[in-house]
Amino acid sequence: GQQLNQSPQSMFIQEGEDVSMNCTSSSIFNTWLWYKQDPGEGPVLLIALYKAGELTSNGRLTAQFGITRKDSFLNISASIPSDVGIYFCAGPRGSGNTGKLIFGQGTTLQVKP
Amino acid sequence: ETGVTQSPTHLIKTRGQQVTLRCSSQSGHNTVSWYQQALGQGPQFIFQYYREEENGRGNFPPRFSGLQFPNYSSELNVNALELDDSALYLCASSLPGTEKLFFGSGTQLSVL
Secondary structure, three states: OOOEEEEOOEEEEEOOOOEEEEEEEOOOOOOEEEEEEOOOOOOEEEEEEOOOOOEEEEOOEEEEEOOOOOEEEEEEOOOOHHHOEEEEEEEEOOOOOOOOEEEOOOEEEEEEO | OOOOEEEOOEEEEOOOOOEEEEEEOOOOOOEEEEEEEOOOOOOEEEEEEEOOEEEEEOOOOOOEEEEEOOOOOEEEEEOOOOHHHOEEEEEEEEOOOOOOOEEOOOEEEEEO
């Protein structure tokens, strides 16, 4: 079945450093979504990607929809302490589904001031 | 515009009991989805409600059931609780035709 694999599982970086994480699948996805979850909260949508090769930014965050449609990447530039949290990639279950997502297992980011 | 709200925030039950979790969707959103998030894992899709009908279900047994009301709010019911049901239960609302979900803060359920 569909499955999303995120790497790395966790990262511990210095404030000001850039961060890269990725998400891969054995299946093709037509939409890629990146969410961030803070402790005790639900996930919050950061970026949505709809087209292979698409590169989209949201402030210091940049995400790319892989050309093969089987992967996606998220970059954070000049990290700050509030970037701490768990980052999830997600994609639609099956084809044509809406709001029914598969999530990766997450990348935990810790930022040292 | 109000966001997605869930109640209660925390709940402790014993094995075999039944539980009801509640969710109010974001203003104007008529689609509600429920997810289960075990510790250290990503959310897993339980089911979705649209126009008061179940509109898709993930790999969860029938003892997980739900309702949606005319005001788009929703309930998740779990019968015969098992220890493995301990998790964060997330409700998300959305508009039809979009993958963009807006999540509540969740209900943390502990089954002892």
